[in-house]
Amino acid sequence: MFVLQAAVVKGRGGIATAVAHYERMFRAVGVRSAVLFSGPSTDTLREQGNDVIEAPSLLTSPLAGVLPLLSALRSAIEQRAAGEDILVIVHSDLTLPALKRLFPRARFATPCHSDKFKHKARTDLVITLNDTQHALVQAGLPSTRVALLGNPYVASEPVPLATGAAPRFNFVARFTPTKDPLTLLRAAALLSARTEIRFIGAGELDAELRAAAASSGVNATFPGWLTAPLAHFHRNDILVLPSQWEGLPYLLQEAMDHRVPIIAADNPGNRKALADGAYGDLFPFGDASALAAAMRAALADLDGLRAKAEKGRAALRPACGAEAFWRKLTAELEKSHA
Known part of the structure; x- marks a missing residue:
């Protein structure tokens, strides 16, 4: 064939x-x-x-x-x-x-x-x-x-993540309403700690997102589009995918394979990828308060969230x-x- x-x-x-x-x-x-x-x-x-x-x-x-x-x-x-x-x-x-x-x-x-x-x-x-x-x-x-x-x-065997850096939340996607980076920004503004929020990508909401970050006082960085974003992660990086809809996001599968802790909006694709929350934490789409609570929980117990990603990694390759x-x-x- x-x-x-x-x-x-x-x-x-x-x-x-x-x-x-x-x-x-x-x-x-x-x-x-x-x-x-x-x-x-x-x-x-x-x-x-x-x-x-x-x-x-x-x-x-x-x-x-x-x-x-x-x-x-x-x-x-x-x-x-x-x-x-x-x-x-x-x-x-x-x-x-x-x-x-x-x-x-x-x-x-x-x-x-x-x-x-x-x-x-x-x-x-x-x-x-x-x-x-x-x-x-x-x-x-x-x-x-x-x-x-x-x-x-x-995928090839992931390169081990660098160690020793402070926790950081990462958005990796196009800057579009469906991917909803603004909810992550609103959630970050509710945190008491000035944890870095990194927006990796580009898109139609770029100017609005940057302006909102500047006015909110959130510690936001914008490295642009990275071809292999997870290669730029360290061990304490956390992935946040607040999207409204996904089929079955490769981003979450790749993150689990790299042992990256995950927080994602509860839509059908994210729910499937994370096995109803067994492999990462889920929050209601568009709910900045719920996302902020999940981010606080991640900072309080990053090892627990990382253990979920490890569990997902163990299931990923045999199934897919x-x-x-x-x-x-x-x-x-x-x-x-x-």
Whole structure:
């Protein structure tokens, strides 16, 4: 089998991270693959040793697949497949019509990265990431095979975190309303200690967030977007993810793998990643007072919160590692053709 991943994205993180983990899985299980990709992470994916094909802008056009300009793309992918069956993992739904026309005999699977799924009906398999999403997709696509598989998590052994620094709370995400960095800022203002709050990322709320931090007196720092943010963590760093919605965030999985203590908003994806609070602390979304209470508790018992992350780390790779995820995925694909 030859696997082609397809993703057209505007931002870093998110889908690009999923593509990278899928590629590591394919290498680990000995499956040849390539990535049809467009987005700011193209160079990073290539640096990681992936076979990246630049996705043409026509790929998301309603006329794609019948245009002669895409025949070269079809030939390039078929040459890579070398006669093997093709499995297409579609991360961006807008590419699905063109790819279905270009490769009518291929099998198609699409991970459900967001709460939108109406364009996934033509796939052989929809991969859901959390229980709430799974129930919604099953109800919305009753004729499509849907499997709750989560994410493949395939990473190299994390570098041990540096020791000896004071506790620090870290936001790592895009600065958008959905990721909700402002709730973390409001919670930090309720703390009596001037603990550092580090906002790693960038986005539309950048100016508002910086202005609010300056006016609140919170000890906030803004290092910008970091390609490997956890490499900049020390042992007493705490990750806070106050987002309104997540599918199944790789950020939390990577944090657990690095033994980083976690506080996260209680949404379906965070709840799934943290096993209902067994692997990190949860608070109601948007509730700055509840988040401040969780932050105080973390400062009072950081070892206890770190122990939760250790528990999550122990469960992570057996459940989501390359061999385990590939077995689950191929079994579901076989069922879809039974």
